[in-house]
Amino acid sequence: MTLVPHELDVRPILHDGGEPFSVILQAVGQLGPEQALRLLSTFEPVPLYAVLAKKGFDHAAREIGGGDWEVMFTPSFAVAGTGQNELAQPAPDSSSPHGWPEPSRHQDNRDLAPPEPMVRALAALEELRPGETMSVLLRREPVFLFPELGKRGHEWRGGFEADGKTYRLLVRKAIGKEEAA
Amino acid sequence: MNGVSLSRWTMSYFTAALLALLGTEVLMVAGFGFPSHGIQAPETLVLVHLVAVGWLSILMCGALNQFVPVLVARPLVHPELPVVALALLISGLACLLVGFLRMAGYPVGALPWLPLGAVGLTAGFALTIWNLGRTMWTARPIGLPAWFVVAGLVSLAGVISLGTIFSLALGGWTTNSTLMRLTSAGIPFHAALGLGGWLTFTAMGVSYRLLAMFMLAPEEEHRTSRIALLTGSASILVLLVGGPLCLLILERSATHPLVISLALATVSLAFYGYDIIRLYRTRRRQRIELNARMAAWALGGLGLATILLLVVTISGEIDRRIGAVAFLLAFGWLTGLGLAKLYKIVAFLTWLECYGELLGRRPTPRVQDLVDEPRALPWFWLYFGCVGAASIAALLDGSLAFQIAALGMLVATAAICKQFISIRTLGSVPASMLPDDAVARLRLFLPILQQSRR
Structure with missing residues (x-):
């Protein structure tokens, strides 16, 4: 039933x-x-x-x-345990810098009040493995997030989409000792 | 793609500004200056400059040092300059106030206080304009809210130019007929550029972004916002150019440029009001925080002050009633908005200082956990209620009623300041959520923790 x-x-x-x-x-x-x-x-x-x-x-x-x-x-018992879902697939419009893996995680934080987008992005980054990347959609350039990413040794690329309403951020988690710096 | 750090001295600006506000309110309670004294009496000049420079301008400069980099997504070009500017502004203001006290007959020594004050204030504001201006220049093209700030800073340059001329003339350092003519007839321009062009227009620009951000309202640039910017900028330009043109070259009265400027400013405010109502209506956050609720009352104060200004202008009562209108503008609108937004900004800056590096690594409180809105709210109501009462008293020339209402404002402001201290010292944060090495009590007016210490 x-x-x-x-x-x-x-x-x-x-x-x-x-x-x-x-x-x-x-x-x-x-x-x-x-x-x-x-x-x-x-x-x-x-x-x-x-x-x-x-x-x-x-x-x-x-x-x-x-x-x-x-x-x-x-x-869905078919999906469980396989580690595969559509989010693990490369997003068609994500433009990873040369040598970066495709994002293993996507976050849409556009409809959250500040500073929640930053809090969620940093929390999600902690769960990534070193070298993995994550894409984040935002309403505006996350100017307070960048210094925190820098302190943790993460790298990032970002920019507004053509409509000027969505800021697409791609972060690569620090590899190895960088993060402790 | 630049990050923005916390402006190290913003909290020091806020502390200095709040002390000036409390000082102003103490003077009002004591019956010093308007309405007990005339609108141009030296005592009133002390009061007006303590609130306009000490409270509102220092608050605005501190906020802009932090907020302009956010608006244009670029760090301050000279992050070390704000502390120098603050020292100059405070010492310049102190000299200016002593100079006015001397004019009122107080025995304060024979130093050239007014010109000294002008030197300090001009230097302090010039450094601020230079720093913010260069920061915005590096970020070209800039968005609409930043253009409001540009116009505001141009207006500020006009205010300090006129103020410097006044202080040289009143201090006896010049007898140049042109400067004397400006001093005798230029005060309305000085005041309109200060309260209107600098403080109100800048606050309007900043509010577009802040209100949209915290209420989750769409942040599109509308035609109405561009009209508000253009007509407001034109209003400032008329004051800057039309005033000296009429007074010095055409040798006519200053009425025409003032009336034209007021008409343009009214159009700008009408479109701004339309935009802000749309922001509140289209917000996606239904239950808004204290800062946005109280900002609505401040915006109501702006609307009321504008209508009042139009009424007294049309009825020819402006000379008698301008004090009450300026009071409502300074305390209902600018101070109301300032206190409301400080309630959010102080919490946000403190939260970021204390928890920025801990985010995602351990449980951290939300920004809202640093504040206690139910406790703060009654004091904001008291504040706005007393401003309303004091405005009516000022309109009706009731000095005693004004002083009683001012006492209510003083009590409310002191209580709100106590809330800021509680935010700053993480008073509402549960012990388990406190950062490990919080030394908050020692750093009330400086950044709480040095990032390198953790």
Whole structure:
């Protein structure tokens, strides 16, 4: 028997400037076997896809108007454990500098209030392996993030897209001793 | 793609500015200056310059040293200059105030206080304009909010030029007829360029970005914003060029350029108001923080002051009522906005200083965890309520009522300053979240921790 999907609306948390990540993980932990999670958010929670893919969930996202998103996470035993999901695929429009690997992680932080985009990017970087890269979408040039990346020995490239509304940042995690500097 | 560091001296600017604000309010409570004294009395000049230079201009310079690099995504060209500028501004202001006290008959010694004050202030502001101007020049092309700052700095250059001329004339260092004529008839230009062109126009530009950022509102450049910039800049230009032209070359009264400038400024403010209402309406963050809620009251103060200025101009009452209008502009709009935005900026800068290097590596508090909004809110209400009462008292020439309302403002400001100290010393942060080597108490007005110490 398939259970009714559990619905979680994190829009109020996001509107208040909060971080819904722990609430989402808690909800996922309480799902019944084969139960899906219907998540309502103010932006497409792209970073969540990789996290929940590792926990064995497929996702299907759609915009529901007003900039809000509905994402259905359904258990998928085929995906679990393979370490493969679409986020591991090279993004078609990411332009990695010569010699950099394709991003192993993507973050869309465009709809977060400052300084949350910076906090999330730094947290995600800690989870990368040395030399791996991550791409981050932002609303503006992250001028306070750069000094922190520099202190940690990470390298980065970035620039505005043609429409001037999205800043695409590519960070390569420090290799070896650089980070301790 | 340059990073922006924390401006090392911004917190020192803020501390000096807040002390000047508290000092101003103490003087108002004591009945020193307007409205107990006349609008051009030396006592009022002390009060006006303490609030306009000591509080508002030093606050603005400190904020711009930190914020212009963010606006243009370039570090300050001379990061070491702000401390020199601050020292010059404080000493220049002190001399200027002593000079005014001497004019009021206080026994303060016979040094040439006013010219000394002008030297200090001109040097301090010139260094600031140079530093910010060069920083923006390296970042060309610059965006719309930065253009407001450029116009504001041009206006500031006009204010200090006129101020220097006044101080030389009043200090007895010149009897040049042209400079004497400017001194006797140029005060409205000095005041309009200062409160309007420099402080208000710069605050408008900065607010476009800050409000959009913290309320998650779309940050597109609209035609209305460009009209606000163009008409506002034209208004400043009319004051800068039209004033001296009428007074010195055409030898006519200063009324025409002032009226034309006011008309242009009103158009600019109307479009700005439209833009800001759109920002609040299109925001994606429904429950906004204290800083944005209180900024709305300050913006209301600006709207009210503008309407009042138009009414007293049209009714020919401007000479009698300009004090009350300037009061509402300085305390309802500029001070209200300043205190509201400080509440966010102090928290953000402190958070970044203390936790920047720890982000992602251990649990860290959010910026909002450094503040205690329910505790701060009543004091902001008290502040705005008392500004309203004091404005009415000033309009109706009620000196005692004004002093009582000023006492309320003083209490509220002191309580808000206590909140800033609590933010600065991480008073609301749970012990488990404190950084390991916080020496916050020792560094109230300097950056809390040196990055190299961790």
